[in-house]
Structures are given as structure tokens and as C-alpha cells.
Amino acid sequence: MDTRDPLTDFLSNPDFAPHISSVKHISAAPARFASLPPNLDPRLKTALAGRGIESLYSHQRTAWDSAEAGDDFVVVTPTASGKTLCYNLPVTQALLADPDARALYLFPTKALSQDQQAELNALIEAGSLPLKAATYDGDTPQSTRKVARDSGRIVISNPDMLHSGVLPNHAKWIKFFTGLRYIVVDEMHSYRGVFGSHVANVFRRLLRVAAYYGSTPRFILCSATIGNPSELAEALIGRPVRAITENGAPHAEKVVIFYNPPVVDAVQGIRKSSADEAMAIAALFLASGVRTILFARSRLKVEILAAYLNKRFENIFTENSRIRVEPYRSGLLPNERRQIERGLRDGSIHGVVSTNALELGIDIGGLAAAVISGWPGSLASFWQQAGRAGRRKGSSMAVYVATSSPVDQYLIEHPDRFFNATAENARIDPDNPYIYTDHIKCAAFELPFKKGESFGSDPEAVLGFLEEEGTVRNTGGRWYWSDSGYPAEKISLRSATADNVVIINTTNGANEVIGEMDRPSAKELVFDDAVYIHRGKQFIVLKLDIENRQCLVEERETNYYTDAIVKNDIKVLSEDEHLGTDALPIVVGDLLVRSSAEKFKKLRFHTNENIGYGEIYLPPEEMQTRTLAVLFPESAEPGAILRPMAELERAASLAAFCSIIRALAPIELLCDRSDLGATWRVRDDHYGVPAIYVWDQYPGGTGLVEALSHSLGSVLEAAAERLSACDCVDGCPSCIGVAPEAFSTVKRRKAGTASLVTATIRGLGRNGGEAR
Ligand SMILES: [Zn+2]
Numbered sequence: 001m002d003t004r005d006p007l008t009d010f011l012s013n014p015d016f017a018p019h020i021s022s023v024k025h026i027s028a029a030p031a032r033f034a035s036l037p038p039n040l041d042p043r044l045k046t047a048l049a050g051r052g053i054e055s056l057y058s059h060q061r062t063a064w065d066s067a068e069a070g071d072d073f074v075v076v077t078p079t080a081s082g083k084t085l086c087y088n089l090p091v092t093q094a095l096l097a098d099p100d101a102r103a104l105y106l107f108p109t110k111a112l113s114q115d116q117q118a119e120l121n122a123l124i125e126a127g128s129l130p131l132k133a134a135t136y137d138g139d140t141p142q143s144t145r146k147v148a149r150d151s152g153r154i155v156i157s158n159p160d161m162l163h164s165g166v167l168p169n170h171a172k173w174i175k176f177f178t179g180l181r182y183i184v185v186d187e188m189h190s191y192r193g194v195f196g197s198h199v200a201n202v203f204r205r206l207l208r209v210a211a212y213y214g215s216t217p218r219f220i221l222c223s224a225t226i227g228n229p230s231e232l233a234e235a236l237i238g239r240p241v242r243a244i245t246e247n248g249a250p251h252a253e254k255v256v257i258f259y260n261p262p263v264v265d266a267v268q269g270i271r272k273s274s275a276d277e278a279m280a281i282a283a284l285f286l287a288s289g290v291r292t293i294l295f296a297r298s299r300l301k302v303e304i305l306a307a308y309l310n311k312r313f314e315n316i317f318t319e320n321s322r323i324r325v326e327p328y329r330s331g332l333l334p335n336e337r338r339q340i341e342r343g344l345r346d347g348s349i350h351g352v353v354s355t356n357a358l359e360l361g362i363d364i365g366g367l368a369a370a371v372i373s374g375w376p377g378s379l380a381s382f383w384q385q386a387g388r389a390g391r392r393k394g395s396s397m398a399v400y401v402a403t404s405s406p407v408d409q410y411l412i413e414h415p416d417r418f419f420n421a422t423a424e425n426a427r428i429d430p431d432n433p434y435i436y437t438d439h440i441k442c443a444a445f446e447l448p449f450k451k452g453e454s455f456g457s458d459p460e461a462v463l464g465f466l467e468e469e470g471t472v473r474n475t476g477g478r479w480y481w482s483d484s485g486y487p488a489e490k491i492s493l494r495s496a497t498a499d500n501v502v503i504i505n506t507t508n509g510a511n512e513v514i515g516e517m518d519r520p521s522a523k524e525l526v527f528d529d530a531v532y533i534h535r536g537k538q539f540i541v542l543k544l545d546i547e548n549r550q551c552l553v554e555e556r557e558t559n560y561y562t563d564a565i566v567k568n569d570i571k572v573l574s575e576d577e578h579l580g581t582d583a584l585p586i587v588v589g590d591l592l593v594r595s596s597a598e599k600f601k602k603l604r605f606h607t608n609e610n611i612g613y614g615e616i617y618l619p620p621e622e623m624q625t626r627t628l629a630v631l632f633p634e635s636a637e638p639g640a641i642l643r644p645m646a647e648l649e650r651a652a653s654l655a656a657f658c659s660i661i662r663a664l665a666p667i668e669l670l671c672d673r674s675d676l677g678a679t680w681r682v683r684d685d686h687y688g689v690p691a692i693y694v695w696d697q698y699p700g701g702t703g704l705v706e707a708l709s710h711s712l713g714s715v716l717e718a719a720a721e722r723l724s725a726c727d728c729v730d731g732c733p734s735c736i737g738v739a740p741e742a743f744s745t746v747k748r749r750k751a752g753t754a755s756l757v758t759a760t761i762r763g764l765g766r767n768g769g770e771a772r
Pocket residue numbers: 269726727728729731732733734735736
């Protein structure tokens with residue numbers, strides 16, 4: 001489809017044109033081909049020919065050559081660049097050459113596993129290859145599990161299943177582990193933070209079990225664009241990894257448009273809703289026949305926007321307009337999802353509104369336009385979403401519609417960051433003490449530990465501790481699991497603590513589980529009398545029973561939502577690393593955070609007006625984690641800025657400083673704002689000077705604080721720019737946020753914060769111009 005006309009239409013539309021802040025053209029690139037490897041098995045050659053493939057893209061050939069050389073490698077190329085052949089070819093070649101060889105494919109979600117099984121089967125059929133690929137996950141029926149174990153040459157699974165189903169039962173998998181030659185890890189960028197830290201330990205266990213059966217498998221990893229692919233890969237598998245980043249696949253022309261909704265309240269700094277504007281743009285495209293995907297941030301938004309869009313076409317068109325828009329999100333049944341994916345591929349569905357569920361590599365064919373409402377959290381996500389529009393032929397459009405948040409407003413002013421700058425770095429900390437200890441237990445259950453065996457930072461220290469606890473026993477220089485339990489069962493790879501609260505709907509005598517939440521979040525979100533929203537429905541919390549890990553809710557219409565007022569008490573436990581300068585000391589160490597919520601606000605929907613308070617009666621939550629403290633000694637410049645301020649003004653500036661650091665940190669780090677906690681002290685008990693603390697919200701930390709300590713200067717420079725670019729009078733949601741009640745009398749809050757930020761940048765010895 002020629003999209004030039006809809007593009008011109010959009011760029012000249014009087015409703016939208018004034019708010020388009022920039023337009024970037026990415027010109028088409030031709031393919032770079034490489035010949036098929038001379039030693040490629042003739043059956044594979046036939047299989048490729050059957051699928052119309054006579055030569056490879058250059059990166060596919062580089063991947064082949066790396067596999068031949070016996071390297072572990074990671075392929076980092078965009079969506080639809082033919083990544084799957086980068087692993088399918090070397091793996092099937094190895095499996096054809098050796099009838100005992102096996103491979104393990106891991107995907108972060110079940111939907112992706114199913115897609116891959118179909119892709120592999122097509123290759124196997126095209127070449128009549130004597131290979132069998134079998135999916136082994138939570139949905140695999142017991143009756144076919146044994147077949148998968150015994151005769152699956154390629155087993156397709158996910159890290160959770162590997163952790164709780166395969167590794168603890170390795171004795172049933174002898175053939176598989178003995179022959180294991182390759183481990184394929186796709187969507188590697190999703191293994192970061194807590195999940196990535198767990199998965200790195202699962203890989204340690206996997207290699208340990210494989211070694212026991214005499215095999216040393218190689219890793220092939222694939223990732224969307226991130227700043228540090230080989231570093232993340234090496235942290236995950238504990239070995240050097242070669243990065244293949246040169247993309248040989250062709251791509252068609254693409255236009256990326258940056259759209260900033262108009263300001264509706266200049267004093268408060270409020271813009272028109274990003275979701276509403278994005279919907280209007282999507283409607284314009286759909287009405288002119290452009291197949292469009294609209295990305296929204298929450299499941300609720302997805303449902304609402306899809307309903308609005310369908311309604312809109314009902315009104316404009318006669319009933320045979322046949323424009324159909326579907327919502328796509330997690331929580332849909334698998335067959336509902338498959339139907340939508342098929343409808344998008346065959347063109348019977350014209351538009352889809354989706355959460356990031358469609359961001360990962362599920363095949364939906366190429367759409368002509370993608371509209372992205374709000375920053376999806378990382379450049380990797382942005383390009384995956386934008387990549388949903390346009391595959392290989394025909395030009396396409398991607399429209400990014402900013403929200404009022406500081407990150408969106410910063411990025412809309414810096415479109416070049418999307419094209420030039422390196423992507424954010426992904427971090428994990430496999431030696432996080434909680435996560436590490438959990439996996440030592442699992443590993444000890446799987447095979448006894450030998451003295452001197454290597455497994456992460458210090459297995460013997462942890463084994464000594466577990467011995468005292470009575471869960472392992474040391475006999476003849478070996479540690480054996482001696483507990484009755486089955487440790488993997490209690491450990492979830494997706495959270496740092498195992499004890500989730502189950503949310504139960506009791507409306508009209510029902511007793512139905514509708515959701516789950518980790519305990520610390522439950523205390524702040526589903527306390528007694530809180531409003532809980534699930535799939536567009538409102539519920540009132542009748543009782544949060546922390547001891548029994550359950551929360552009873554009842555459906556009820558309300559005109560407000562609830563927001564807990566959380567207080568944090570902190571205690572410095574250790575000072576591990578002193579960074580920064582004399583003028584601006586920075587300390588990285590351990591921190592005890594005690595959070596308590598004693599009150600909550602009732603806020604009216606839409607207007608956010610405060611219409612009342614309620615009490616919360618719950619014990620505080622304690623967590624030990626990693627922190628970064630920035631100190632402001634009054635003898636040096638940044639501190640001297642604070643000195644003449646009145647106490648309340650000083651507190652307001654430090655609070656705003658914390659707020660903007662938290663808001664902008666995701667520009668440099670692959671994390672969400674909610675992954676970091678922060679607080680300030682006008683006079684800190686431990687250091688005796690004004691200070692701010694930023695900590696990792698996961699017990700023990702996941703490497704975020706350490707990463708922030710290296711990129712703090714860049715985050716502060718972004719903050720300084722945002723503060724000077726923001727048009728508001730004295731603070732707004734696009735910079736330091738609106739003043740909390742306690743600071744409502746403080747004037748010049750924004751100016752005070754801006755001078756503190758610039759002084760801090762100088763205190764770090766930076767002149768403000770240099771980046772990174
Ligand atoms: Zn502002």
C-alpha cells in the first residue's frame with residue numbers, strides 16, 4: 001500500500017500539524033547477502049530452497065561462522081531481520097550430523113514458544129528433516145511430556161519451566177542432557193533486573209547439570225537493541241560472548257513522527273491526554289485505509305481505546321465499512337490471541353490496540369502505521385513497537401505521542417537520542433544474596449556440591465549458612481540437600497520474594513482468584529477499603545489478610561480511586577564504595593528501608609481531586625537493599641546553595657531533586673521509575689549533612705544502583721535541561737511534579753531545584769556539555 005497520501009494528509013492536517021515537533025525519514029536499505037555455507041547439509045539446502053531462500057543475509061552467515069568456530073555469540077538485529085535462521089541453521093546442522101545431539105530453545109513467554117515451534121516445523125517439513133521439535137512448558141499435557149523428553153531433539157521451553165520442571169528432574173532427562181549441544185536464548189533483553197538475575201543462576205544450574213552428564217553446550221543468544229549486549233550476555237551465561245550487530249536484512253522506508261499534545265493549562269503544565277490524541281491519530285489513519293497498531297500503556301487503556309475506535313467507525317461509516325479494531329493484551333485466552341494474530345496477518349482485522357504484549361517477536365505481518373502513546377520505557381521497546389509498522393516492502397509510519405511526564409517531555413525535545421545515541425544498558429546482579437541463596441538451594445537439591453566447585457561468587461559461604469540452618473548437610477567434603485521440601489517450587493523467577501498475596505473476588509458469594517500481587521505492593525495498593533481496578537471493573541478491598549496471603553475484594557462502582565501515603569524510614573547498614581568528589585561525595589552501600597503506610601487519599605477519577613482520607617492498619621515492611629547516597633556538605637558549592645534556604649524550602653528542593661532523578665533515570669538505565677525508591681534528609685542522621693538516597697526497590701539490589709552511580713552525571717544533565725526547557729511557572733508534572741501539600745507555601749521551588757542540580761553537575765566535575 002502506498003502510504004504517502006495518508007502521511008501528507010497527517011502532516012498537513014490543521015488539528016495535528018501544529019503539534020508535530022519533528023519528522024525523521026529513515027531511508028530504505030538494500031539487503032546485504034552472503035553465500036550459503038559450503039558445508040551446509042544438502043537436506044538443509046533443500047529446506048531453505050523450499051522456503052525460497054537461496055542465500056543468507058550477512059549477519060546470518062556471520063552467526064553460522066561463529067557457531068562453526070565454537071563461539072558463544074549474541075545476535076543483535078531489529079525485528080523481522082531473519083534472526084531465527086541465525087540459530088536454526090547451526091542447530092539443525094549439528095543435529096543432522098549427530099543423531100544423539102540435542103538443543104534447548106528458551107523464550108520468555110509461551111506465546112513465543114508456540115510461534116517458534118511452527119517456524120521450526122515449517123523448516124523441518126520443507127527439507128523432510130528427520131528431526132522433532134517439542135514444546136515443553138506448563139501447558140504441555142502429562143501424556144506428551146515423556147515423548148518430548150525422550151525423542152524431542154529440540155526442546156522448546158521457558159526459563160521458569162527449566163527452573164521448576166526440568167532441572168530438579170534431570171534424572172528423567174539423561175538422554176537430553178548427555179546430548180545437549182546448543183542452548184538458544186531469544187529475546188535476551190527481557191532477562192534483566194530481578195528476572196535476569198534469577199535466569200543467570202538458572203543457567204549456572206543448567207551448565208552444572210549438563211557437565212554432570214558430560215556435555216558442554218554452546219549458547220546462541222538474540223536480543224533487541226540494547227547498549228551492552230555482550231556485557232549482559234556474559235553476565236547471564238558467565239562466559240565471554242561475541243556480539244553480532246551488523247544487520248544484513250533489507251528494510252523499507254520509514255517515517256518517524258514526534259508529536260507533543262497541545263498544552264491546555266500553562267500554569268499547571270497540563271497537556272491534552274496522550275492516549276486521546278494517539279487514538280485520534282490512529283482513527284485518522286484507519287479511516288484512510290492504513291492498517292494501524294496503537295500501543296497503550298495499560299490493559300485498561302487498551303480496552304477503552306479499542307471500544308472508542310470501534311464506536312467511532314460505527315458512527316462515521318455505513319455498516320459495510322468493515323473497519324475492525326481489536327484489543328490485544330495479556331489476560332486474553334490463547335485462542336482469542338491466535339485469532340487476532342491471524343486476522344492481522346490475513347488483513348481481516350485492520351487495527352489493533354495493544355499493550356507491550358505484541359512487542360515481542362509474535363508474527364502479525366506488517367502493518368502500515370504504528371502509533372505509540374507514551375514512552376514505552378526503553379529504546380529497545382520503542383523500536384520493537386515502531387517495527388510493528390512496515391516489514392520489508394512499502395513505506396510505513398511510526399508516530400510517538402508524548403505524555404506530560406518528564407521522560408516523554410525530555411525525549412520529545414531530543415529526537416536524535418532515538419537515532420544516534422546508544423541504547424540503555426541492561427543490568428543484572430546474579431550474586432544478589434537472596435536470589436543467589438535460593439539457587440544454591442536448588443542446585444544442592446539437583447546435585448550435591450563438591451568442595452571447591454565453582455558457582456557464582458562464594459558458594460561455600462552460602463552452603464555454610466544453609467548447613468547451620470539445617471537445609472544442607474556436609475558429609476565427606478560434599479554438601480547434600482537434607483530438607484524435605486522441593487526448593488524450586490517455592491521460588492518464582494519473576495519476583496524477589498516468594499510470598500505473593502492472592503486477590504479473591506467474593507462478589508455475590510463468589511470465591512474466584514482474579515489476581516496476584518507481591519506482599520510489599522499489596523500493603524501499599526490493596527489495604528482495607530482500597531479501590532482495586534481489574535479489567536475495567538472496580539472492586540473494594542474488604543480484607544487484606546497478610547498472614548494468610550489473601551485479599552478479599554467485592555465489585556462496587558466508585559467515583560474515586562485510592563492512593564496510600566507511604567513513609568520511608570532508612571538506616572545505613574554499610575558504606576561500600578566512596579565515589580564522587582570532596583564537593584559532592586557519593587556513597588554506595590547497603591540500606592535498611594522500612595516503609596509504612598498509615599493513611600490513604602481518596603482521589604476523584606479524571607480530576608484527581610482529593611475527596612477524603614482513610615486509615616491503614618498494617619505493620620511496616622522492612623527491606624535490606626543497595627543504595628546510592630548523594631551528600632551535600634555545606635562547605636562546598638552544591639551544599640552552599642542549600643545553606644541560605646529556609647528549612648522548608650531546602651526540603652522542597654531536595655524532594656524535587658529526588659523526584660526528577662527517579663523520573664529521568666530510565667533514560668540511561670533499563671528500568672522503570674518504580675524500580676527505584678528515593679528519599680531526602682535535610683540533615684542526615686548518618687552523614688550529618690543534607691543528603692538524598694536512591695535505592696533499588698528489590699531486596700539485595702539488582703545492579704541498578706551501581707549502574708546509576710556511573711551514569712548519575714548524564715541523568716543530572718538531562719534533569720538540568722528539562723528544568724530549563726519546561727515552560728511552567730513553578731514546577732509541574734513535566735519537570736519536578738506539582739508541589740505536595742507540605743510544600744505548597746514554598747515559592748521558587750523550581751528555581752531552587754534547578755540551581756541545586758546545576759551545582760551538583762559542577763560538583764561532579766562536569767561542565768554540563770559533555771554527555772556520558
Ligand atoms: Zn514544569
